[in-house]
Amino acid sequence: MAFTIKEASERLGCPAHTIRFYEKEGLLPYIKRDKNGNRLFEQDHLDWVRLMTCFRATGMKLSLLKEMVNLALDGDSTIPQRKAILNQYKEELFLRQNELAEALDAVNNKLSIYEDIEKGRIPSESQLLIKMEESE
Amino acid sequence: MAFTIKEASERLGCPAHTIRFYEKEGLLPYIKRDKNGNRLFEQDHLDWVRLMTCFRATGMKLSLLKEMVNLALDGDSTIPQRKAILNQYKEELFLRQNELAEALDAVNNKLSIYEDIEKGRIPSESQLLIKMEESE
DNA sequence: GCTTGCCTTAAAGCGTACTTTAAGGCTTAG
DNA sequence: CTAAGCCTTAAAGTACGCTTTAAGGCAAGC
Structure with a gap:
């Protein structure tokens, strides 16, 4: 099951623009697209955004989150x-x-x-x- | 006993520029000057900066600190x-x-x-x- | 008397993390 | 067929809290 950016945004309580921004920054790799080029989010992506939000709320920088993404990859x-x-x-x-x-x-x-x-x-x-x- | 900005900076572990910035922002009212126009800090000022630093470290905004200063005045x-x-x-x-x-x-x-x-x-x-x- | 090192001010610049704007495309309802 | 409402991108703008720069003054030591 995949979600549109709007659904992801609603589920995460996070603006769609911010999610796009995260993807652009390399914090959300491997987001697939539908035939029109629209993003398709898997549950895993939502889980990861939620974890990032949790870490961000307590001061972790995006650059460190990105480091972790790169290491995981x-x-x-x-x-x-x-x-x-x-x-x-x-x-x-x-x-x-x-x-x-x-x-x-x-x-x-x-x-x-x-x-x-x-x-x-x-x-x-x-x-x-x-x-x-x-x-x- | 009054302190120069350098002494205040050392005692607070806070750059002199930042202290000047705080004064300019109205967070440190009534700092006196010597005959050359140099700031003279009293212990009370240092105490207040320390308290601001404590509040700042936990997310209080300068605008709110300023509100409190204004109310106190x-x-x-x-x-x-x-x-x-x-x-x-x-x-x-x-x-x-x-x-x-x-x-x-x-x-x-x-x-x-x-x-x-x-x-x-x-x-x-x-x-x-x-x-x-x-x-x- | 001149250098060193402190002080002054005003203003510009910077890092972080978004947020907003602009310009445009697809799809569905009427 | 056209308007609404979603999507796309790239780029510019914003808020916050400093931080740095520029330009200059005073004062003590050599």
């Missing part, structure tokens, strides 16, 4: 390199988890300061930026 | 709005945590598939992209 002998890429990416994911945790801490801290100010527990002058205003 | 009456912004940002952080978790799952899954192939447990044809190659 070179066969099983490149599996060690693909593993290395994924393991490195995994390290980045851990870094990002830490960054998120830090940002969450900072947000919660800021929110609790706002609460304190609202309840008159601390004067606003101890608040960042407002202090700057004072020193004006 | 308008005084305590804008605290509800600032809280609303931070609470919304917090929701985004949770979304990102989920995205990271999903990506980690996907990476681990892919890695285990590679292991299986390397150990001959499954044929490479079941592997994404390589299947595409086959259908060529």
Whole structure:
């Protein structure tokens, strides 16, 4: 079963233009065409786009995705390199988890300061930026 | 105690050009100057840049940071709005945590598939992209 | 006094990842 | 037969966040 670009777009929740762009960039090799030259997507292609979307959402660059595509096209002998890429990416994911945790801490801290100010527990002058205003 | 831009840059691990850029964008109001027109940074400014860096690393846009600066400059009456912004940002952080978790799952899954192939447990044809190659 | 190294500004340039535009072709409904 | 609605391509445009360039000023060391 094959899908038109419109069907692919709907199933992926991703603009058709973006899918074409990915193909043009070499991220979607071996997309067949019908007699009119229209793209025919297989389920595998959709799965791969979904995986790319998942990786993209967490900061993987298109250039790295393309590297992985190229390695995959070179066969099983490149599996060690693909593993290395994924393991490195995994390290980045851990870094990002830490960054998120830090940002969450900072947000919660800021929110609790706002609460304190609202309840008159601390004067606003101890608040960042407002202090700057004072020193004006 | 005030710092030159070079000192600020060193302490923040952030290029001086970027700090100037932030000031130009209104993200660092009320930076004083010495008699030669050189910027003098207070500890508060460094703290705020650090917080911005933390928020930026997790996807907050400069335009939103600027909104928060502007609200802060308008005084305590804008605290509800600032809280609303931070609470919304917090929701985004949770979304990102989920995205990271999903990506980690996907990476681990892919890695285990590679292991299986390397150990001959499954044929490479079941592997994404390589299947595409086959259908060529 | 002149070089070095910092500082200043304004403006242009860059990388990433799309997104939009323009120009045109096939197919199906009326 | 013609208009709607999909498809195609190539190329230009956009948004964001810096980063680099250009042109020049002050200040300390030799």
